[in-house]
Amino acid sequence: MSIEESAETPPVTRQHRPRWLETLTLLARNPLAIAAVVVLAGLVFAALLAESIVPRDDIFTPDIANRLQAPSGEHWFGTDELGRDVFARVLAGAEVSLRVGAVAVGISLTAGVVVGLLAGYFGRWVDDTLMRVMDVLFAFPALLMAIAVLAILGAGSTNAMIAIGIVYTPIFARITRASVLSVREEVYVRAARSAGAGNVRIIVRHVLPNVTAPIIVQTSISLAFAILSEAALSFVGLGTQPPDPSWGRMLSEGRGFIEQAWWMAVFPGAAIFVTVLAFNVLGDALRDVLDPRQRSAMKGVGA
Amino acid sequence: MTGYVLRRLWQSAVVLLGVSVLVFAIMQLVPGDPIRLALGTRFDPDTYEALRARSGLDDSVPVQYVNWITSALTGDLGVSFRSGETVTSLIIERLPATLSLAGGAILVAILIAVPLGTLSALRPRSPVDWFATLSSQAGLSVPDFWLGIMFILIFAGTLGWLPSAGYTPLFEDPLGWAQHLLLPAVTAGVGSGSILTRFVRSSVLEAIGQDHVRTARAKGMRAGDVLRWHVLRNALVPFVTVGGVQLAYLLSGVVIVEYVFAYQGLGQLAFQAVQSRDYPVLQGAVLLFAVIFLVINLIVDLTYARLDPRISYRSSR
Numbered sequence: 001m002s003i004e005e006s007a008e009t010p011p012v013t014r015q016h017r018p019r020w021l022e023t024l025t026l027l028a029r030n031p032l033a034i035a036a037v038v039v040l041a042g043l044v045f046a047a048l049l050a051e052s053i054v055p056r057d058d059i060f061t062p063d064i065a066n067r068l069q070a071p072s073g074e075h076w077f078g079t080d081e082l083g084r085d086v087f088a089r090v091l092a093g094a095e096v097s098l099r100v101g102a103v104a105v106g107i108s109l110t111a112g113v114v115v116g117l118l119a120g121y122f123g124r125w126v127d128d129t130l131m132r133v134m135d136v137l138f139a140f141p142a143l144l145m146a147i148a149v150l151a152i153l154g155a156g157s158t159n160a161m162i163a164i165g166i167v168y169t170p171i172f173a174r175i176t177r178a179s180v181l182s183v184r185e186e187v188y189v190r191a192a193r194s195a196g197a198g199n200v201r202i203i204v205r206h207v208l209p210n211v212t213a214p215i216i217v218q219t220s221i222s223l224a225f226a227i228l229s230e231a232a233l234s235f236v237g238l239g240t241q242p243p244d245p246s247w248g249r250m251l252s253e254g255r256g257f258i259e260q261a262w263w264m265a266v267f268p269g270a271a272i273f274v275t276v277l278a279f280n281v282l283g284d285a286l287r288d289v290l291d292p293r294q295r296s297a298m299k300g301v302g303a
Numbered sequence: 304m305t306g307y308v309l310r311r312l313w314q315s316a317v318v319l320l321g322v323s324v325l326v327f328a329i330m331q332l333v334p335g336d337p338i339r340l341a342l343g344t345r346f347d348p349d350t351y352e353a354l355r356a357r358s359g360l361d362d363s364v365p366v367q368y369v370n371w372i373t374s375a376l377t378g379d380l381g382v383s384f385r386s387g388e389t390v391t392s393l394i395i396e397r398l399p400a401t402l403s404l405a406g407g408a409i410l411v412a413i414l415i416a417v418p419l420g421t422l423s424a425l426r427p428r429s430p431v432d433w434f435a436t437l438s439s440q441a442g443l444s445v446p447d448f449w450l451g452i453m454f455i456l457i458f459a460g461t462l463g464w465l466p467s468a469g470y471t472p473l474f475e476d477p478l479g480w481a482q483h484l485l486l487p488a489v490t491a492g493v494g495s496g497s498i499l500t501r502f503v504r505s506s507v508l509e510a511i512g513q514d515h516v517r518t519a520r521a522k523g524m525r526a527g528d529v530l531r532w533h534v535l536r537n538a539l540v541p542f543v544t545v546g547g548v549q550l551a552y553l554l555s556g557v558v559i560v561e562y563v564f565a566y567q568g569l570g571q572l573a574f575q576a577v578q579s580r581d582y583p584v585l586q587g588a589v590l591l592f593a594v595i596f597l598v599i600n601l602i603v604d605l606t607y608a609r610l611d612p613r614i615s616y617r618s619s620r
Contacts, residue, residue, distance in 0.1 A: 135314075136321035139593045141555035144573060148589055151577040152332045228446055232559050235448050236574065251449060255563075258456055265456070269449030277444035284440070 026289040033285035039278040047095035050088075058088035060243055068261045078263035080253065086263060089245040090271050096246045097275060100161050100239070101227040107165025108226075109219060112172020117203055117211075119173065120180025131177065134170040142167045142225075143232055150238045157230075157246070160239040164229045168222050175218050179211035186210075213290040220283035224276045231272045247272045308605060315601050322593045323375070327368050329589070330582050341384035341580040357382055358583065380587035385579050390587035393572060400470045401568035404491060404561070405553040407484050411492025412499050412549060415442075420503025421535070424511065435500055442497030451490040451563035458486060468565035483566070491560045495549040502545045506538040513537065540607070547603035554599070555592040 027033050051059070063083035071078040077086035119130040137145070149163035183189065184207065192202050233239035234248030242249065247268040254264030330337055338354050339346065355361065358381060359370055374381070380390035423435035459467035465486055471479035510516065516533045520526075524533075558570030565571070573588035575581070 132314075132317055132321065135318045136325060139318055139322050139597050140325075140589065141552065141558070141592055141596065143558055144555060144570075144589060144592055147558070147574065147577055148329055148585065151580075151582075151585060152329060152334075224444065228444075231446055232448060236559070236562055238577075248448075251446075251452070255452055258452065259460055262456055265449070265452050269446060269452065272446045272449060273441075273444055276446070277441060280440055280444050 023289050027285055030285045030288070032281050036278040036281040036285065039274060040282065043094050043098060043275055043278075046091045047098045050092040050095055054085070054088035054091055058085040059092045059245055060084070068257065068264075070261075071263050077267040078261065080250070080264050081257055081261070086250075086267055089250060090247070090267050093245040093247045093250065093268065093271065094275075096157065096240050096244060097227050097230060097272070100157055100164070100230040101223050103161040104164035104226040104230070105168065105219060105222045107161065108168035108172050108222065109215070111165070112169045113176045113208075113215060115169070115173040116176025116178075117180055117207065120177040121184060121199070121203055121207060127177070130173070134173045137166065138170040138174075140167075143229060146229060146233060147236070147238060150233065155238040155241065157234075157240040157244070160230055160233050163233070164226050167229070168226065171222070172215065172218060175214050176211055179214055180207055183207050183210045217283055217287045217290060220279050220286055224279035224283065227279070228272065228276050307608060311601060311604055315597055319594065319597060322597070323372055323590065324368070326586050326590045326593070327371055329586055331364060333580075333582065337580070337582050338384060341582065343580070354382075354384060375590065380590070381583035383581050383584050385581045385584075390583050393584060394569065394587055394591060397567060397569045397572045399472060400566060401554065401557065401561070401570065403470075403473065403480070403484055404487055404557050404566065404568055405550060407488030408491035408495065408553045408557070409546070409550050411489050412496035412553075413546070415492070415496030416499030416503050420500045421507050421530075423500075424504045424507035425530075427508070432504075435504065439497035439500040442493045442500075445493065447490055447494060448559045448563050450493060451486070451560055454486045454490060455563075470567045483564075487557075487560050487564045487566050490563070491553060491557050495553060499542070499545060499549060503538065503542060506541050507534055510534045510537040544603050544607050547599055547606070551596045551599035551603075554595050 046053070061084070063079070066075075066079050066083040067081055069075050069079040069083075075085050075087065077090060080086055080089070115130050115134065119127040140148075145167050146160070146163040149166060150159055153159040153162065189202060189206050192206050197205070230239055231246070231248030231251070234246040235252045237249075237252065240246035240249055250268035251265055251272075254261070254266075254268065257264050333340065338351060338358065338360065342351060342354075359367055362370065371381070378391055380394070382389055383393060386393075419435045419438075423429075423432040426432055455467045458465045465482055467486075469483055471483050473480040511534055513533070516529060519529045519533050555570075557568065558574055560566070561568045561570040562574055569588055569591070573585060573592075576584035576588060
């Protein structure tokens, strides 16, 4: 390639970086967001590898001789009323919490986004019918609704996922619908329609990609609430069943020994707190970055 | 305005109808015979037949629904499978406890939110602001059942200042009522307080930026008066909405807090009903919670319409 040639045809440079990259760059500038991501990565790591890090015996097998031991070098978080290592069980509990939270939010995300897309896009009676159903679900206090669902389905972690999934569906439906309403009348949607695109194609190709920002933010916040709900349900005995280690369950067992063994209640609760806090902080940081008004302000300040 | 009120009332009625169908469905969706399940080991044929006849489970489902909803409208929510008392009397017995708790909790929330939110808005990016932001994030994330246990551990166990469980009616023993209320109210109020803190902060920040605030300052009004008359008054309008929604949430969301403190309120009643499979009581409690939630939301929306005449209701739905 000669010099003249390259001068005649200047190399094509992209003016805009991809949106997700820009989002990540802005997110990485927020120290709190980085801390949250580090904590969550650690939890996922613990969830995936708990049984390789700590011996399975420590999680499940009673060791009555070592019951109710205070925290020490050998048992960092002490031992419970059956002599099981609390640290090992907290680590293993991450798997239960994250799995139940993720599946539950997966259910509400899928159901809610579909309902919101249909209601917002088609409007009229479709909107009225779907959103009134969502209003009905929304009228019940979340935890009580989940308890009622579990009263019907029976206790257990699978049913808890379904119950939590149902409870948080309306919020996704509302958020999606609100964004769809503003996107629906955009020029590119009308252009697609006049070009002969069908409803499904317009929804999937043109509407959905433009309403993802608030949904992503809500997903992070909902994960926080789903994990909190799972812990609450397990705490009252309706969620994860023994002997599986669940933070809520461990907390309720610890409550009975609060005077002799504070560590049994303190550490599982702290684990819930830290996890929920990390998802909330991440959700907030994502909102700052994905909200267009905030975004332009941040760009003006920084690069 | 009238049109808006009517439409809002109509919407609430439709949602209420849906809520009643869903609550009714609880009994229908329970696998097996709910009365047999509820009686469990205490099963005896006479009680069984009596309960079955009273609850009308032999009628067709639509007839059952119509009977149930017409009775419910007259205040008859059926009879407990366990104790044989009417559900309405059980609810009325527990109502004062839950009202005390929700009232106490919203008071705690306001006492946290208004000073903290206002201070952090007046000094953005100051240490106070940082503290408000972090503590509201923490307050939102802390599991209330864990917080409750920690309070019990510290204030009831180690320090021995307050009782760890139970409820005393106000008129029997006002001091005992307050002592039993304090820990649950703080536990339940922290979450709402965190939400409200953020809200007060942003609405005060917005109010401070208004032209009339600048004018008031320019004409030499004292800072305290500007805050009181120009900033907080304007910030109050949206606060009523969020505060109202929080109250609705607290009235119905205290199930877990009541459970932790063995506090004999409605949430505890609903929870015990689940454990003992006392479905009429569960239905009654859930229905009541949903109605409370809807009514408060309705009142909040209508109050909002009165407080802020700038809002156009034609566009809202």
